[in-house]
Amino acid sequence: MSTEDAPALFDAPATGDGRPVPDRPLADRLRPHALEEVVGQGHLLAPDAPLGRMVEAGRLSSIILWGPPGCGKTTIARLLAARVGLDVEQVSATFSGVADLRRIFAAAGRRRRGGRGTLLFVDEVHRFNRAQQDCLLPYVEDGTVVLVGATTENPSFELNGALLSRCQVLVLHRLDGVGLAELLERAQRLTGRRLPLTESARASLIAMADGDGRHLLGMVEQLLEAPSSAPLDETGLAAVVATRVPSYDKSGEEHYNLVSALHKSMRGSDPDAALYWLARMLAGGEDPLYVARRLVRFASEDVGLADPGALQAALGAWTAYERLGSPEGELAIAQAVVHLATAPKSISIHRGFARARAAARRTGSLRPPAHVLNAPTELMKDLGYGAGYQYDPDTADGFSGADHMPEGYPPPDERERFYEPTGNGVERLVRERLDHWDRLRRRRRGDTGC
Template identity: 65%
Template sequence: MAGLFENEATRPLADRLRPKTLNEVVGQDHLVGETGPIGRMVRAQRLASMILWGTPGCGKTTIARLLADVTDLHFEPISAIFSGVADLRKIFERARERRAMGQGTLLFIDEIHRFNRAQQDSFLPYMEDGTIVLVGATTENPSFELNPAVLSRSQVMVLKRLDEEGMQGLLVRAEQEMGFTLPLTEGARQSVIAMADGDGRYLLNMAEELFNLPPSEAMDSNELADVIQKRAPIYDKGQEGHYNLISALHKSLRGSDCDAALYWLARMLVGGEDPNFIARRLLRFAVEDIGLADPNAMSQALHAWQSFERLGSPEGELALAQAVIYLGTAPKSNAAYKAYNTSVVAAKETGSLSPPKHILNAPTKMMKDLGYGKNYAYDHNTKDGFSGQNYFPDNMPRHNFYQPVERGFEREVKKRLLYWDRLRQERQNS
């Protein structure tokens, strides 16, 4: 029964929308559906101890609470972060008393991987004699974080991160609860889902923040970012000359004008600039603007920095000048820089997709049973030392992030990539 001063409107939206039955749980039909292992346990009214393994906000706590309801077990929740052996002893004692009265106890331990080995061992006698049904929740791999003895007495249930359909469903529920539609364009709505990255609770918290905004026209993605993301602080304009000169040095190097670059280097050193600041920028330039067009550029920049640190000023400044000449006259390519930036965009858009199971290691039996490492082709044992297998996440199309240029060493790299692309097509076609 709600308290005297409690009402639905004051409860967080995520709490108000918490499923009241297992059928309302989003995205976990493979576990709680009629043919799923948890669904079968519920129908038989015989609940086994289990570990719920999944990403944040996928429904672990909700499932545990609902399991207690549908099996008439007393729900005893604790967090491994804030509890110790003394707390567990009290819980086990209360569970014994309930058992004597004819009621079982479902002990739900959030962040169970936080318990150490001794704390985990304390569960075992009470799991074995039926005093408790343990339901642990973890975001970490149980094979590495939980004692084998606990795992042997539990079933590991792998929860899926919520997909786009499930997240859309949550937003619709939220809108039905609030009685009006989120003030978002379709693109902004997709952005909210992408930001949540499979976390239903985080999605609903963002939605609640948007619901509480003053009424307005539908926001697009840019306006949404202004509302729910903080801006990074800008640079101190008092140091404008400092940044202008390093920019001039960098762009002179990019333009392969080593004489102009030497001038700006000298201007900065004469003006009292920290040589370590310059050396850091030279190393950055080597990886950003030269890359694999000349793989030795990064070594030259790093060695110049190290030489300055050992020689000190003024002799060490000659090492920086030598690096400037080398970098200014080297072939240029930003292909690696562009490839990384493009891959970052793809990583943010796709969220937390798992690697395909055939390239995952399986050091434990449980992981082997889940299909980790199955059908992996060891490239060294294949023709040409190249298997052509897929290493991107399942259902994610292949991307060619790296596009080498026809300059310097990258010309040779491009030949290799084209060769492997041809072999990959041949392997896939066969």
Template identity: 60%
Template sequence: MSSLFDDQAPRPLADRLRPQTLEDVIGQDHLLSEDGPLGRMVRSGGRLTSMILWGPPGCGKTTVARLLADKTDLYFEPLSAIFSGVADLKKVFKDAKSRHQAGQGTLLFIDEIHRFNRAQQDGFLPFVEDGTVVLVGATTENPSFELNAALMSRCRVMVLKRLSDEALEGLLVRAQSEQKRTLPLNTDARAALRAMADGDGRYLLNMVEAVFELPDDPILDTDGLLKVVQKRMPIYDKSQEGHYNLISAFQKSLRGSDADAALYWFARMLDGGEDPKYIARRLLITSVEDVGSADPNAMTQALQAWESYERLGSPQGEYALAQAVIYVAMAPKSNASYTAYKAARDMARKTGSLMPPKHILNAPTKMMKDIGYGDGYQYDHDAEGGFSGQDFFPEETGRMEFYHPNDRGFERELAKRQAYWAKLRAEKKR
């Protein structure tokens, strides 16, 4: 029941500026425009389908869901997966069924839907299938990781974007209009305020509310702003998609010889709280898989940086890692060793338990000598040029080639050596 004092209760700025129509939503035109999937859905007058709204915090997921319900005349039933259990779901479905029988549809909005376990997610299915509810789930996590296949097959995934700098500026303009005053910030501080929000509209408006508590004079610069508000912590969950996205960007930047990009993603991961030793491990992996024998020293650099970090700690140890990041990124690249090993491993699995040729087997017993073990083996150091040219593969397979060095870095020299050995081997077989 509403109270006489409801209108007098203070409301946060973010709530006062909540859009009243889909057209007022900022930053999601790719979904809500006339050509966007949600825009077409509501403007065609067709039935709203169940969906998952996937996007970062503060991009408008809850607002979009509420406005979709208004636009399609559905009863809006909000639920949080964090605070709700089986009993809450049963009550919601019971009430929705009663409304459905009376001709009123229900939009069941579940915030943080990925928090429900698999069994709870399965519980939605019959009510979604028979039309009792239109399910709209909101999540900040990748649905393909967090939601079960049965639920995913019944819902369309709509990807909401983090708010752009232009969209955040639009929110600042709206806030000033609502407050009927201008933010006491100079141009640089205003830009810094948008950057500090990191694409989160709700966080931006919370910071704006703090700034509006200040007098109109003096006008704050960036340093003055930082004394009033704090930067939003970056979105980075070390066990979720953000972790894998950044480490993927880091390794691909290293592989692509872009030291500047690699340093940026390195800094982003550290800023998000990633364990530097995990980054060191990925750096070492890249030095092996993507640099390889084109610059064997890259592995040494990565290992030394890892050891230096363990001895120095932060922040000095991070400088050693940064140095190794630059070295590995700038090194010539080759995956020839990596692909050679994979090809050899595949062939080893295919050929099974083939014996080595007898001439390279040791013969510690008389019986083994009698059946030919070690017979005909040539000691390479006694051969001309220190190279016997013998065959070392199983007799059944003949000679095979796995390693194909490229012409970059030190592997150029290895290619010359390989060609030299091949030439001597061919001459000795004549």
């Protein structure tokens, strides 16, 4: 489609004296006119998909569109309203309050009495507080408005249950390479110009967009304004367009998603993936000390005694970063990440401590056996404190075999074992040592007739 063939919507408007006003942003001029033109969301818009079925039935339910920036949430809302014949009221949850909503509900009520429906589009709906969300409920429930909320945040965390129960949550995808390439072609057809890029630079441009169609078209505008006659390579592209920081919210869902990805990559013994997610977190502005704290937790929780050096490695990375700062200290954190990812794994300590806690709660205030009690006074010695204690390092095997559990607790052969080492890493040697001590205990009980 050439510039001359473009629809009137794309034409630059004129001022009162006939002078053209500056062009609207390319993303606005390329906004689709029909649902069929929306790229990357076929899982929602295809004839057999949720929105496709609503359009076919001519009846739109209240929905929450959840997806990353630049994936088409606002465009889809407007096109849905046009397709099913609803008037549109649009508000931003950032700037609007309950008074604005009441005005809209009053207007929607008048339209309804006149046989017209209203679609209320709330951008950034997650920014409404609980009172504002509750204000929507009766009007959504009785059909005064069809609510279409757009959000980049997980609705499960940000919207109250009453509102979610009245809406269908639809997840939009970040645009993939095919969808972004289609937007590039549309931009070239609209402007009548080819982007001055080599093939590798074009691929790099698509990667830099990070799934955001709006950001991609913003970079296209920068390229079209650049004074360049020869095609730009990747280095030339980086000099023209601004590099975008990857999407990352240190207090939102993306934060927890990437933390989980790092943790599970280390747990899954995948050092490459662990380094990648670490790099993503740091590039997004995460505090490296937060990562260091997570590594210390991981060393105890997921590695344990399978590699006793793991905890020291994590603590060492924490200390190194505190002394060096960024960027030098980040290498110490990366070293600890690889150490933990490649270490043998064991949760025996985690399980054993949980069992011991349960037993402690269950047994209450059982008294320690007399032989483990100190006797600093003669009275305490007369009462039996410390009686029968054997100093293990001074025994023949360095092991006395004494029972250190509370009085009245089941004997060793009859009670639950809290710590059960695995055969992974160093813990295999710990298991062999415990088995050896069990054999000594049994032998000594036999020797004494117990």
